[in-house]
Amino acid sequence: MPNAPTEPTAKEDLPHPLAAEPIQLRSIGHLRRFRREQDIYGQDERSDTLYRVVSGSACKYLMRADGRRHLVDVYLPGDLFGLTCRAHHKFAVRAVADGTQIACYSRQRVEALAGEDLATATEIRTQSFEAIRRLQEQMLIVGTMTAQEKVLEFLVYFHDRTSTGRDDRLALPISRYDIADMLGISAETVCRAFTNLQERGVITLQGPRRITFRRR
Amino acid sequence: MPNAPTEPTAKEDLPHPLAAEPIQLRSIGHLRRFRREQDIYGQDERSDTLYRVVSGSACKYLMRADGRRHLVDVYLPGDLFGLTCRAHHKFAVRAVADGTQIACYSRQRVEALAGEDLATATEIRTQSFEAIRRLQEQMLIVGTMTAQEKVLEFLVYFHDRTSTGRDDRLALPISRYDIADMLGISAETVCRAFTNLQERGVITLQGPRRITFRRR
DNA sequence: CGCCCAATTGAACTGCATCAAGATTCGTGG
């Protein structure tokens, strides 16, 4: 995996300001491996488990009765998901990359642990705050009017999330269709936006999923 | 304002499954009152305070350099906001209703309290999870393709958040412009959607902000 | 009662969805 192990060492405003997984939390988790497109949990499933991406990536989505799909979040290594206080999930989460590894924790045991282990409690709180931040940021993007801007802002947002340091390249883990379903526009429009951005010299495409930012 | 004065005291069937404000938390807070449109905190402000809506309503937003405004969340009585682990806010939060009352808590003291008082820790976690839920739900709405649907889904969503029991009426605390800035469409389109929904017999308007749902 | 801001409606233009072909890329097996 290209992701460097995240240092907890101080730099304020890291993409993930994550402490390492608390030792206590690690002790109650077990690892599972998922294939591409395989559901980690389904819509309406009971929410009795907490999850963490160890390697690969996953996305939270909802399928509508009419076949439309909505993507509401993408999870990268280190991210906790399944954070809810409701008994059932509304969304599903599936692996994006093949061979995605997920650590699973029993909700009951995590909750008990959060009551006694400060590191675990802090980790959950921090991760929740980060999820809120991500969603708000994404809301800005999706709420933007023109499709051009949506796509560009999405790329910048995703670059900020994945890049360590000053690399102006970006490797997209997701497809054009995923981006479309995330931004509420058609896949064709996403393509055209990519083409336009390249023509305008904002980005360069090495491959369909390898992007370099030119001027910011 | 049509908003009835809201009691912090528990009422069955609350929209959020919130425990009452933990007694320990209450003890470290102080109350402030805000006028309509008055900022509770501003963009880039240091995030050293936590807030709770006691009465009235507030919204989180961001102003772009070009004058465009994005609304990412609305806070109703009982909601905690200012939940972040970053040093500075990215968004601002302002009062929507006139005379909105906000309880303010020092972040430092809340964090210390969360380490020793289980009720406070649980409350913060629960509120964070609810914020995540709200944002995901809203993402679904904003990510929908047609403006018609966006507006209708928004109304239903808001009705679910505010209504206690089986009342099919809805009193909107926010303007058409606010809705537009929340959904990423123009205010005119919001109006036309309202008109269409009324013509189609889905809703009835008593006043511009008093809505009744006909068939669901 | 009248003012002012919010909400509504109208008309013209434009950006995006949709349908329909092509062109790449990538995985798979020969």
Place this chain on the structure above:
DNA sequence: CCACGAATCTTGATGCAGTTCAATTGGGCG
């Protein structure tokens, strides 16, 4: 290593939904 096939991605043409600009109406508060 190359060839093949199936996704994925890209591009084109057309119609409609939504933006924009402009004017009018209506409701709420002084």
